[in-house]
Amino acid sequence: MLAAMPDSAPSPLSAGGVSPRTGGDACPGTLRLHRADDGALARVRIPGGVLSADQADALLTAAARFGDGELHLTSRGNVQLRGLGTECGGELAGLLTDAGLLPSAAHERARNIVASPLAGLDGSGGLGVWLTELDRLVCGSAAAATLSGRFLFALDDGRGDVDALGADVTLIAEGPSGAALLRIGAADEVFRVPATDAPRAALLAAEEFLRAAGDPGAWRVKDLPDDVRAELVRTTGSAAGPTVHRPRPRTATPPAPGTHGSAITAEVPLGRLTPAQWRLLTETARRYGGELRLTPWRGIVIPGPVPRPEVVEALRTLSESGLITAPDSPWTGVGACIGHPGCAKSLSDVRAEAGAAVGPPGRLPVYWSGCERRCGHPHGEWIDVVVTPDGHRISHVRGERRDPPATVGNDPAALAAAVAAARA
Numbered sequence: 001m002l003a004a005m006p007d008s009a010p011s012p013l014s015a016g017g018v019s020p021r022t023g024g025d026a027c028p029g030t031l032r033l034h035r036a037d038d039g040a041l042a043r044v045r046i047p048g049g050v051l052s053a054d055q056a057d058a059l060l061t062a063a064a065r066f067g068d069g070e071l072h073l074t075s076r077g078n079v080q081l082r083g084l085g086t087e088c089g090g091e092l093a094g095l096l097t098d099a100g101l102l103p104s105a106a107h108e109r110a111r112n113i114v115a116s117p118l119a120g121l122d123g124s125g126g127l128g129v130w131l132t133e134l135d136r137l138v139c140g141s142a143a144a145a146t147l148s149g150r151f152l153f154a155l156d157d158g159r160g161d162v163d164a165l166g167a168d169v170t171l172i173a174e175g176p177s178g179a180a181l182l183r184i185g186a187a188d189e190v191f192r193v194p195a196t197d198a199p200r201a202a203l204l205a206a207e208e209f210l211r212a213a214g215d216p217g218a219w220r221v222k223d224l225p226d227d228v229r230a231e232l233v234r235t236t237g238s239a240a241g242p243t244v245h246r247p248r249p250r251t252a253t254p255p256a257p258g259t260h261g262s263a264i265t266a267e268v269p270l271g272r273l274t275p276a277q278w279r280l281l282t283e284t285a286r287r288y289g290g291e292l293r294l295t296p297w298r299g300i301v302i303p304g305p306v307p308r309p310e311v312v313e314a315l316r317t318l319s320e321s322g323l324i325t326a327p328d329s330p331w332t333g334v335g336a337c338i339g340h341p342g343c344a345k346s347l348s349d350v351r352a353e354a355g356a357a358v359g360p361p362g363r364l365p366v367y368w369s370g371c372e373r374r375c376g377h378p379h380g381e382w383i384d385v386v387v388t389p390d391g392h393r394i395s396h397v398r399g400e401r402r403d404p405p406a407t408v409g410n411d412p413a414a415l416a417a418a419v420a421a422a423r424a
């Protein structure tokens, strides 16, 4: 089915207040394609970003057969296929189902789960069965099928990377205690639950959110009225386990490109992978453990174990293909929405502008948006570059706060200099 709807679901920067659901949930999926200027778009949910090499092959086949051949990574570790024909929905769904990427048609847009991409790979504890168990529970819950495509679960191995992403329900591995901490929304108070009960506690929190949100209600926990949200946290959390004070990290730190223990990490410039790059990553994964993990920072982790000489060779090959394999790459931390010509709302070709402005790596990530919607923007602390009719507006974002912006006219050199200064 192809639904006419606004471009990629926006993620408003402003927080607080009441944001009731208005209109339909515009988030695209694989059964509900989104009409963009470059054709239809499908967003394939990849819980935890975890793909087998065979599933990666299936996505490449889908992109080549039905779309423009490229694979786009999202800020939730999902994959978008673009340039699709309007009549491909049935065949696309069949291909993804055969690959195990569409286990429940009713839940396909609710399977939004991010997970620490290095869990269990660099000396940290793993996440055990949380990911597969939570996905199984979500797909088995009739209520969960009504979650909006924006609702997000996060599974954090204790390092705080995906805990900082502002998910609606977060499980955090507590390490020494062997327990899990359940966070609902951005609350500083979390609740300790036995690790084996954690996925079910996360699902129950989501189902309680739906009850609290009503019909029609909020899309996300942060959109609930303050008193409703506080009551949800208090009653659902205290029923789950004892309270622990643990403020949410404000800044998400992605795995640096390179090696981490037995894993290889590569970032993807602007999140866009050519067929050759995707094939290379898949072949590399197949030689190692057969798994790829897509990160919420538009990167890819390939778990080992891998002998050191092979790691060096793999990084060299990935780098030669255009992927980012070292933290000092000029592309590290640079992101952009699809912009013109893919999106009708865009006021410019922000990908080309971001590419023209890359320079020495900056301390802060930068994200370029073709309009105020800022689809796929980062979380935490980052530099926001948004195109306006008056020029490019640059501002420093710190969580929910932003510094007064500066506007730069259409002078590429001045723009690059201003962005570099802001990121320093």
Ligand code: SF4
Binding pocket: 007, 008, 337, 338, 339, 340, 343, 344, 345, 346, 347, 369, 370, 371, 372, 373, 374, 375
């Ligand atoms: S221009 Fe960019 S930020 Fe605006 S709607 Fe399109 S994709 Fe989203």
